Amino acid sequence: MRNFSQAVQDADSLCGIKPLWTKAHCLKATALSEAGQNDEALQEYFMCIALKPDWTKVKLEAQKVNKLCSFQATTLCGGRTVHADLLDSGDMECSLCMRLFYEPVATPCGHTFCLKCLERCLDHNPNCPLCKENLSEYLATRGYSKTLLMEEVLQRYLGDELAERKKIHEEEMKELSNLNQEVPIFVCTMAFPTIPCPLHVFEPRYRLMIRRSMETGTKQFGMCIADELKGFADYGCMLQVRDVKFFPDGRSVVDTIGVSRFKVLSHGQRDGYNTAKIEYLVDKKVEAEELVELVKLHDSVYDQADSWFTSLKDNMKSQILSHFGHFPSKDPDPQASPCGPAWCWWLLAVLPLENRAQLTILAMTSLKDRLIAIRRVLIFVTRKRPR
Ligand SMILES: [Zn+2]
Ligand SMILES: [Zn+2]
Incomplete structure (x- = not known):
């Protein structure tokens, strides 16, 4: 019996040093089971399975111990009467964000992380952040499957911590949505x-x-x-x-x-x-006399733009069309959209203009000023082109 408790102690300190090392938890589980502490052994097996969901040997051991347990559990993780203090939230921390697992996923190499933490790591290189195993294939299939058992363990034993973690996540999402x-x-x-x-x-x-x-x-x-x-x-x-x-x-x-x-x-x-x-x-709207003037200007610059585009060589035209789509039609009400007519933006994207010049026109909130600027460019490109 002394040897058993020594083995439990050894395995326990091993778990303390490497809390995410499944083997340590497996050793502890075996030691506990041999020492006759079946409830505690089962908890350790849960930990193993949570960390490495596809570990068949451990699952079988856990099932064996489950039958011997003092509490009657119907499924592998159905131990409803387990003392909550057997599971420490520190054991359920993601090694990347140092917080309680949120939407935990297990990699093929058997490591568990929050889905978002793992994704951020894989953005930089396709290796497991813990054991450096290459995860290119895993990344390619995007087969991140949530470890449901881990979720269950979290929900069952660390409900309050999980609720708190969820709240933090929702606040982050709200912040990111602003x-x-x-x-x-x-x-x-x-x-x-x-x-x-x-x-x-x-x-x-x-x-x-x-x-x-x-x-x-x-x-x-x-x-x-x-x-x-x-x-x-x-x-x-x-x-x-x-x-x-x-x-x-x-x-x-x-x-x-x-x-x-x-x-x-x-x-x-x-x-x-x-x-x-x-x-x-948002464009500043104009009314009455000014609006009449604006519509006149709008129509004339549109016609000018249309004839410039029509005059382009066919290969140039088809290149533009494939990139930016068709030249938008004239708006019945040039002030209908807070951005003004779409054709102005199409033209601005297509005309041979430097970014700085485009930016100046983008920043204008007067449609009149924008039309005048575009007209100036149109006159320039029409003159420049060799006949
Ligand atoms: Zn994390
Ligand atoms: Zn790994």
Whole structure:
């Protein structure tokens, strides 16, 4: 008997040193079972299974011990009368975030992490964060399966801690969903309202950003061009994700479309990507005499743009069409949208203009000013072209 308790003690200290080492828990379980402490042994087997769900040998042992237990459990994890203090929340911590497991998943190498923690690690390299086993195949299939048993163990024995953990998660999600305060900013290219913007996402920080925009359900983020001094420009365009295609290695192609313009009020950072406090830009509406003038200007610049596009060479035209779609038709009411007519943005994306010039026009909240600026560019490109 003395030897048994010594074995239990040894295994216990081993578990203390390496709490996530399944073998240590298995040794402890065996020692406890041999010492006749079946209830405690079963708890340790639960731990083993939670850490390594597909460990058949342990499952069989657990079933054997289960039959000998003082409490009558109907299923493997049905020990409803187990003392809660046998399970410490410290044993159920994710080694990546040091918090209680949230949506735990087990890797093929038998390690358990929160789903989101594991995903963030795999953004950087495809190895298990603990044992460094290559997880490329696992990543490719995206077969992250939640370890239901672990969830059950958490719910049953650490209900309060789990509820607290859930609350923290929900607060984080709420914070991430706020599209005014700390809007994620993708620093890459010029984007315009109503114009499609396909993105190839490979940088870890942007993988995280895209995933979050999908998880929170906002499916939106800001797009700005880079700025040498500030990091990114003072104006940008919100993009709405229409579709995401993931490649086996974790890269993705994201199909987005511009929705609204914004002005950056302050710059920030979050988990490696840029964020900004923003204010949405809306065109100032005009009335009466001014509106009559505006419609006249609108119609004439539209015709000018249309004839410029018609005059382009066929191969140039088809290139533009395949990238940006058809030249949008004229709006009956040029002030209908807070961004103004779509054709202006289409033209701005298509015309051979530098980013800085595009940005100046993007920032304008007067449709009249925007039309005048576009007309100036049209005159310039029409003159420049050799006849
Ligand atoms: Zn975690
Ligand atoms: Zn591993």
